[in-house]
Amino acid sequence: MPHLDAAYNLARWLTRSPTDAEDIVQDAMLRAFRAFDGFRGGDAKPWLLAIVRNCWRNAGADAKRRAQTALPQDDDGGLVSTDPDPEAIAMDASQSRKLDEVIALLPNEFREVLVLREMEDMSYREIAEITGAPIGTVMSRLARARTMLRERWTARDLV
Amino acid sequence: MNCPELLRTQAFLDGELTGDAAREAELHIATCDECRAFSARAAELSDAMRANITQHRAPQALHNRISALLDKEDAPVAFIPRWRQREFWTGAFSGIGASALAAALTIFVMLPPSAETLAQSVADAHTNALMSGKVIQVASSSHHTVKPWFAGKVEVSPPVADFAQQGFPLIGGRVDKVAGSRAAVVVYNHGRHEIDLFVWPDKGARLPGESTRHGYHAIFWKNGDLNFAAVCDMEGAELHKFVNLVRTESD
Ligand SMILES: [Zn+2]
Numbered sequence: 001m002p003h004l005d006a007a008y009n010l011a012r013w014l015t016r017s018p019t020d021a022e023d024i025v026q027d028a029m030l031r032a033f034r035a036f037d038g039f040r041g042g043d044a045k046p047w048l049l050a051i052v053r054n055c056w057r058n059a060g061a062d063a064k065r066r067a068q069t070a071l072p073q074d075d076d077g078g079l080v081s082t083d084p085d086p087e088a089i090a091m092d093a094s095q096s097r098k099l100d101e102v103i104a105l106l107p108n109e110f111r112e113v114l115v116l117r118e119m120e121d122m123s124y125r126e127i128a129e130i131t132g133a134p135i136g137t138v139m140s141r142l143a144r145a146r147t148m149l150r151e152r153w154t155a156r157d158l159v
Numbered sequence: 160m161n162c163p164e165l166l167r168t169q170a171f172l173d174g175e176l177t178g179d180a181a182r183e184a185e186l187h188i189a190t191c192d193e194c195r196a197f198s199a200r201a202a203e204l205s206d207a208m209r210a211n212i213t214q215h216r217a218p219q220a221l222h223n224r225i226s227a228l229l230d231k232e233d234a235p236v237a238f239i240p241r242w243r244q245r246e247f248w249t250g251a252f253s254g255i256g257a258s259a260l261a262a263a264l265t266i267f268v269m270l271p272p273s274a275e276t277l278a279q280s281v282a283d284a285h286t287n288a289l290m291s292g293k294v295i296q297v298a299s300s301s302h303h304t305v306k307p308w309f310a311g312k313v314e315v316s317p318p319v320a321d322f323a324q325q326g327f328p329l330i331g332g333r334v335d336k337v338a339g340s341r342a343a344v345v346v347y348n349h350g351r352h353e354i355d356l357f358v359w360p361d362k363g364a365r366l367p368g369e370s371t372r373h374g375y376h377a378i379f380w381k382n383g384d385l386n387f388a389a390v391c392d393m394e395g396a397e398l399h400k401f402v403n404l405v406r407t408e409s410d
Contacts, residue, residue: 004225008217022221029225033232099211117173118208124175139166142173150204 003045004029006120007052013115014056016104024059028052046126053112053130102152110145113138161193163365164273168194172201183273272338274367277379277388280338282372285355285390288335288344294353295331295346305332309343315385317343317358318409327354327401337388338364347401349393354401357388369395378402382409 007028011021028051035051103111112131116122127142128135162168164187170176171184188194272280288294297308302319309317312334321329327347335344335357342359366379366386376398377390389402 004217004222005215008221009215012215021215022218025217025221026225026228030228030232033229099207100213103208103212114208118205119212119214124170124173139170143166143169146169146201146204150200153204153207 003048006045007048009119010049010052010115011056014112024052024055028055031055046122046130049120050130099153102149106145106148110141110148113141114145114149117142162191163363164191164194165197168197172198183275187273272364274365276338277364278367278370278372278377281357281377281388281390282375284335284337285375286373294333296333298331300329302329305329305345308332313341313343315343315358315360317345319345320408322347322404325404327404349397349401352391352393354389354391356405357390359386360384361386
């Protein structure tokens with residue numbers, strides 16, 4: 001099934017929860033299938049991702065509240081403070097986990113543009129279509145998201 | 160602190176600019192410390208993300224569940240075949256080129272013009288007006304006539320004053336364009352020289368300061384939410400004198 005991985009990846013990053021992501025993707029694929037009349041050609045991937053995002057928005061405050069508490073809750077502080085070897089922290093696995101966590105904690109509007117741009121390779125125009133924001137807003141959010149990510153990521157390196 | 164060209168720089172790094180727009184951005188990055196640092200940071204971050212971030216893949220169970228659900232869908236016959244066609248999901252449709260082009264144009268238009276573009280643009284507008292003999296659309300030495308004339312023609316209300324006593328009489332005005340924006344042009348005389356004072360809304364563009372293009376000097380400045388450019392073929396000192404008069408009057 002085409003773009004299912006992209007749909008799931010976006011849902012995972014938006015909801016920050018595997019269960020919610022599955023529900024949303026299932027909902028989105030059915031809607032995409034039924035709404036096929038509304039598909040006006042072009043690349044199907046941004047079209048499908050827009051539906052995923054809408055399903056996530058429609059899932060409403062309830063799902064979002066659950067997602068907030070479903071943030072990665074591993075004992076980050078403990079792990080870092082008891083790890084005697086700084087190089088071990090810089091290993092790929094923990095690097096990846098840290099970056100994952102920092103991104104997961106970005107506010108929604110910044111997280112989504114970053115994921116769409118850096119992970120799904122969407123153009124500004126496609127991101128604008130998916131998120132329903134003007135291109136100018138997409139650009140400034142992206143710049144802000146990168147700055148925030150950078151600041152928080154390097155701040156964590158220094159812990 | 161924050162370079163006004165930062166979004167253009169980012170658009171360049173994200174591969175959103177082509178042709179002249181890309182070259183301009185590249186030139187700017189080479190000369191701007193902030194944008195060069197931003198580029199280095201963005202590249203590092205992008206590499207780190209692409210290398211380290213978890214790219215989630217749909218679990219097989221989800222795949223199976225959705226397939227089963229879709230099989231049960233009572234879809235109108237008309238679109239079942241297309242759903243099964245590979246092209247539907249891979250996006251092999253016409254019109255992609257056109258939309259990519261439109262996207263590039265949108266970004267080019269909505270970014271504030273570069274300093275280089277502005278310098279060229281006011282010089283071109285001034286030259287064209289002189290060559291076509293259409294420097295003045297409303298001729299008057301009274302600001303009571305010239306100022307209201309602009310209302311409804313441009314989105315700015317330019318400061319208009321007569322500096323006849325200082326050697327720069329007001330002679331009229333016209334509407335022109337600066338890098339795509341409608342601008343009010345207040346026209347003055349100084350000896351045999353004509354001075355164009357361009358006034359247009361500030362959209363965050365970085366201004367050139369001073370520039371000289373095909374024999375015309377221009378001085379740029381900002382005041383509030385307006386951009387100003389005084390353009391003339393006379394030497395710098397006289398033009399500065401004029402600019403000081405305008406700035407004293409409108410500040
Ligand atoms: Zn810059």
